[in-house]
Amino acid sequence: MAYNVYGIDLGTNNIKIYSKNDDKILVEKNMIAIENKNTVFAYGDSAFDMYEKAPGNITVTYPLSHGVIADIKNMETLVKFFISDFQDGSLKPSEFIIAVPTDVTEVEKRAFYDLIKDAGVKAKKIMVVEKAVADGLGMGIDVKTSQGVIVVNVGYETTEISILSLGGIVLSRLIKVGGAKFDEAIRNAVRKEFSLIIGGKTAENIKMTIPELDKAGNGAIVYGRDIVTGLPVEREIPTKLVISSLEEHFHTIVDNVKVILERTPPELGADIYRNGIYLTGGASQVAHLAERLHEGTGLKVNACENPLTSVAIGLAKIINEDNYKSVAYAIEGMSK
Ligand SMILES: Nc1ncnc2c1ncn2[C@@H]1O[C@H](COP(=O)(O)OP(=O)(O)OP(=O)(O)O)[C@@H](O)[C@H]1O
Numbered sequence: 001m002a003y004n005v006y007g008i009d010l011g012t013n014n015i016k017i018y019s020k021n022d023d024k025i026l027v028e029k030n031m032i033a034i035e036n037k038n039t040v041f042a043y044g045d046s047a048f049d050m051y052e053k054a055p056g057n058i059t060v061t062y063p064l065s066h067g068v069i070a071d072i073k074n075m076e077t078l079v080k081f082f083i084s085d086f087q088d089g090s091l092k093p094s095e096f097i098i099a100v101p102t103d104v105t106e107v108e109k110r111a112f113y114d115l116i117k118d119a120g121v122k123a124k125k126i127m128v129v130e131k132a133v134a135d136g137l138g139m140g141i142d143v144k145t146s147q148g149v150i151v152v153n154v155g156y157e158t159t160e161i162s163i164l165s166l167g168g169i170v171l172s173r174l175i176k177v178g179g180a181k182f183d184e185a186i187r188n189a190v191r192k193e194f195s196l197i198i199g200g201k202t203a204e205n206i207k208m209t210i211p212e213l214d215k216a217g218n219g220a221i222v223y224g225r226d227i228v229t230g231l232p233v234e235r236e237i238p239t240k241l242v243i244s245s246l247e248e249h250f251h252t253i254v255d256n257v258k259v260i261l262e263r264t265p266p267e268l269g270a271d272i273y274r275n276g277i278y279l280t281g282g283a284s285q286v287a288h289l290a291e292r293l294h295e296g297t298g299l300k301v302n303a304c305e306n307p308l309t310s311v312a313i314g315l316a317k318i319i320n321e322d323n324y325k326s327v328a329y330a331i332e333g334m335s336k
């Protein structure tokens with residue numbers, strides 16, 4: 001295939017890659033399974049399938065932690081595998097735009113650039129873009145002309161709260177709350193109230209089915225291990241308990257959004273008030289979070305149509321529309 005441009009959103013839980021030539025977004029778990037400490041056994045969704053089930057000689061891990069690269073070597077390997085898959089195994093020179101969080105150190109930001117440079121993917125040109133800017137574009141906001149937009153992206157291990165104006169970031173805060181904390185809260189509540197240990201995937205499943213459970217008026221049927229007897233059992237977990245276990249984290253998100261709003265220059269206030277909050281990220285879909293945000297801030301909350309891929313959709317716009325090219329920038333000292 002011809003010269004290509006890729007847009008990458010490296011999430012702690014999911015990696016999203018837009019390929020210009022295919023005009024398609026790949027979403028895969030950002031996970032790798034290593035056998036006997038040195039061989040790649042599986043990657044992406046198939047590594048995730050083995051998570052919490054793999055035998056002792058296979059380690060399944062996430063190379064990102066809290067939105068930043070924690071395991072460079074495995075992250076490079078994953079990027080190389082995913083990019084090769086787009087090109088049927090033969091790597092051709094390509095360009096890359098990578099979305100980076102704003103509220104991290106310069107070293108951590110640069111690590112995203114170095115990752116692509118060193119991943120062995122024949123990168124001819126590498127540009128970066130602030131995640132929230134891509135998110136705004138992905139949600140259909142004309143970020144270059146808007147003055148005062150608040151974007152809240154609730155991901156797996158992080159929530160990024162950003163104020164955008166005229167194509168740039170005015171304020172941004174990355175907090176360590178997201179889908180993983182929601183799952184953990186559900187697990188802890190079930191353990192405390194029912195003396196029952198459930199797996200991470202079970203907790204995630206409960207979290208995602210709250211709306212249906214609410215509607216049906218049922219609790220969630222789960223399988224786990226009884227702490228006292230050590231035996232596997234089935235239990236029905238009341239939906240109320242699940243919802244109340246999440247409130248603490250919803251509070252943290254709402255409080256941080258309020259802090260950011262308080263620090264926002266008043267000149268941007270009018271547009272923020274008019275536009276409301278743009279809520280995205282996979283975990284932003286959790287039941288009742290949008291309501292809490294609305295109650296806590298008094299602002300309208302716009303739920304995103306494609307919360308998992310809004311950053312990647314924005315990257316696609318930057319890649320395909322000349323008007324938005326200028327929001328991506330080169331990191332100093334990079335070789336062409
Ligand atoms: N329907 C749903 N309801 C609630 N949560 C959901 C739903 N679908 C996905 N999620 C959650 O979204 C999270 C993944 O979202 P996303 O892909 O945006 O995170 P990420 O970008 O990998 O993480 P981060 O931005 O923190 O690095 C997971 O915790 C998952 O459980």
Ligand SMILES: [Mg+2]
Nearest residue numbers: 010011012155
């Ligand atoms: Mg993310």
